[in-house]
Amino acid sequence: MSANIIDGKAIAKDIHTEVRAEAEQFEKDNGYKPGLATVLVGEDPASQSYVKAKVKACEEDGLMGIKHVLPESASQEEVMALVTSLAEDPSIHGILVKLPLPGHIDEKTVLDAVPLSKDVDGFHPANLGRIGIKGEEADFVACTPAGVIELLKRSDVQIEGANAVVIGRSKIVGLPVALLLLNENATVTICHSRTKDLGAVTREADILVPAIGKANLVTEDMVKEGAVIIDVGVNRVDDATRKRGYRLAGDCDFEGVSKRARAITPVPGGVGPMTIAMLMKNTLRAAKRQLEG
Numbered sequence: 001m002s003a004n005i006i007d008g009k010a011i012a013k014d015i016h017t018e019v020r021a022e023a024e025q026f027e028k029d030n031g032y033k034p035g036l037a038t039v040l041v042g043e044d045p046a047s048q049s050y051v052k053a054k055v056k057a058c059e060e061d062g063l064m065g066i067k068h069v070l071p072e073s074a075s076q077e078e079v080m081a082l083v084t085s086l087a088e089d090p091s092i093h094g095i096l097v098k099l100p101l102p103g104h105i106d107e108k109t110v111l112d113a114v115p116l117s118k119d120v121d122g123f124h125p126a127n128l129g130r131i132g133i134k135g136e137e138a139d140f141v142a143c144t145p146a147g148v149i150e151l152l153k154r155s156d157v158q159i160e161g162a163n164a165v166v167i168g169r170s171k172i173v174g175l176p177v178a179l180l181l182l183n184e185n186a187t188v189t190i191c192h193s194r195t196k197d198l199g200a201v202t203r204e205a206d207i208l209v210p211a212i213g214k215a216n217l218v219t220e221d222m223v224k225e226g227a228v229i230i231d232v233g234v235n236r237v238d239d240a241t242r243k244r245g246y247r248l249a250g251d252c253d254f255e256g257v258s259k260r261a262r263a264i265t266p267v268p269g270g271v272g273p274m275t276i277a278m279l280m281k282n283t284l285r286a287a288k289r290q291l292e293g
Contacts, residue, residue, distance in 0.1 A: 002258060002259065003229075003257075003258040003259075003260075003261040003262060003263055003264045004262065004263040004264075005263075005264065005265075005266055006151055006155050006228075006230070006263050006264065006265045006270060007269070008147075008151060008265055008266075008269055008270040008271055008272065008273045008274050009269050009273045011150070011151060011154050011155075011273075011274065011277075012147075012273035012274050012276065012277040013273075014154070015150070015274075015277040015278070015280070015281060016057070016060065016061055016277055016280065018281075019061045019062075019063075019277070019280045019281055019284055020060070020061045020062050022284055023061055023062035023063055023284055024062050026284065026287060026288070027062065030291065032064075032091065033062060033063055033064040034063045034064065034093050034094070034283050034284050034286070034287030035063065035064040035065075035066065035091050035092045035093050035094070035283075035287070036054070036058055036063055036064070036065050036066070036092070036093070036094040036095075036096065036120065036279075036283045037066045037067075037068060037086045037089075037092045037094070037095050037096070038051045038054055038055065038065070038066070038067050038068065038096045038098065039068050039070070039079075039082060039083060039086070039095065039096065039097045039098065040067070040068065040069045040070070040098045041069075041070045041071075041072065041074055041079060041098070041101050041102055041105065042070075042071070042072040042102060043069070043071070043072065047098050048069075050098060051067055051069075051098055052067075053276060054096065054276065054279065055067050057276050057277075057279070057280055058280070058283075061280045063280060063283055063284065064091070066092070068082055068086075070082065072102055074102075074105075075104075076104070076105055076106060076109070076110075079101070079105055079110055080109070080110065080113060083095065083097065083110055083113045083114060084113055086118075087113060087114065087115050087118060090290075092118065093118060093120075093283060093286040093287040093290055094118050094119075094120030094279075094282060094283040094286045094287075095114045095115075095118045095119070095120070095121075096120060096121050096279070097110055097111060097114065097121070099123075111123055111124065112124070112125075116139050117139065117286065117289065117290055118286060119139065119140050120140055120143075120279060120282040120283050120286050121140070121142060121143065121279070121282075122138065122140040122141045122142035122143065122145075122146070122176070122282070123142060123171075123172070126138075126139075127139055127140055127141070127142075128142075128171060128175070128176060128179075131176055131179040131180060131183065132179045132182075134183075139289070140282050140285070140286070141176065141180065141278075141282075142172060142173070142176050143274075143275045143276075143278040143279045143282065144172070144173050144177075144232065144271060144274070144275045144278075145173055145176040145177040145180055146180070146278045146281075146282075147271055147274030147275050147277065147278045148177050148180070148209060148230050148232065148271060148274075149177075149180050149181070149184065150274060150278065151230055151265065151270070151271065151274060152207065152228070152230065155228075155263060157207065157228050157263070159181065159184040159185065159186050159207065160184060160185040160186065161185065161186070161187075162186045162187070162206040162207050163186070163187050163189070163204050163205055163206045163207070164178075164181045164186040164187065164188045164189070164205060164206065164207040164208075164209070165188075165189045165190075165191060165201055165202050165204070165205035165207070165208050165209070166178045166181070166188065166189070166190050166191065166209045166211065167191045167192070167198070167202070167208075167209065167210040167211060167212050167217070167218070167251065168190075168191075168192065168209075168210070168211035168212040168213075168232070169190050169192045170211070173211040173232055174190065174192075174211045174212075175190070177209055177211065177232075178190050181207070181209075186207065189201055189204075189205075192212075193212075198222065199221065199222040202218065202222045202223065202224075203222060203223065203224050204224065205223075205224055205227055206224070206226075206227060206228065207227065207228050207229075207230070208223065208224075208227050208228070208229045208230075209229075209230045209231075209232060210229070210231055210232060210233055210250070210251035210252055211232035211233060211251070212233065212251055213233050213234075213235060213251065214233065214235065214251055215233070215235035215237050215249045215250070215251065216249065216251070216252070216253040217233070217251045217252070218231075218251055218252040218253065218257060219253045219256055219257070220253065220256035220257055220259055220260055223257050223260045223261055224260070225260050226260075226261070226262045227260070227261050227262060228261065228262055228263045228264070229252060229257060229261050229263070229264040229265065230264075230265050230270070230271060231250035231251055231252045231254075231264065231265050231266075231267055231270060231271070232250075232251070232271050233249075233250045233251030233252070233267065234248055234250065234267060234268070234272065235248065235249050235250070235251070236248065236249075237249045248267055248268050249267060250265075250266075250267030250270070252264070252267075254266065254267070
């Protein structure tokens with residue numbers, strides 16, 4: 001068996017097209033664009049690139065993207081003042097605080113200052129908690145977990161009744177992905193660094209979501225024949241043949257696992273593009289919800 005490749009770039013492109021059409025109509029109806037503000041503390045090149053990509057996506061999708069950069073030395077008070085001003089600004093509908101923040105900044109206090117109505121990253125404890133309560137609906141779901149579910153649905157993968165295994169329990173990816181799969185009526189198992197005999201668990205998975213950040217953790221012998229794999233891991237692997245000296249790899253041994261899986265996402269080009277697409281979708285949703293009051 002050779003796995004079908006789930007093309008995250010193509011699916012994300014479809015979502016961007018949908019957002020662009022809706023954003024155009026929103027501006028036509030209301031006279032302004034949905035606005036996303038990004039907050040970056042420090043000048044780390046990777047973080048700068050991350051924020052730049054978000055602002056560029058806003059421009060391409062017909063949203064207003066505004067970048068705020070504070071120096072690494074910015075105080076807690078300065079960061080809080082910026083986030084508070086954005087929270088009170090009616091032209092800003094979504095606020096994205098780039099994590100991690102410098103060590104002297106209380107991350108939880110900053111994130112708690114982002115109103116639920118503008119928490120387009122879905123990191124507020126209330127949004128995470130609502131995902132886990134039957135009958136409740138979160139204002140926003142974290143973008144990467146939402147992208148995982150969107151990839152499955154748009155690839156016509158049957159989630160209901162499936163055995164789903166998530167490797168990783170972070171509040172940013174692993175836990176919300178597991179809760180979202182549960183909400184779709186999958187039978188869910190969460191694995192982590194303390195799980196005994198990981199392969200015995202993953203071999204039972206119809207849907208496998210590795211999200212632990214360890215290159216090639218999942219090997220061919222750990223995968224059930226015909227499984228669907230959404231690989232969230234993004235890891236740098238030394239590669240002297242590449243100009244930059246490394247290549248990106250997922251948590252799966254892609255070549256080996258592809259021999260047994262029915263479908264799999266590549267790294268890069270799988271979940272990554274979906275994260276930005278879902279952020280644009282969340283920002284548009286935030287603008288609509290705030291308009292409704």
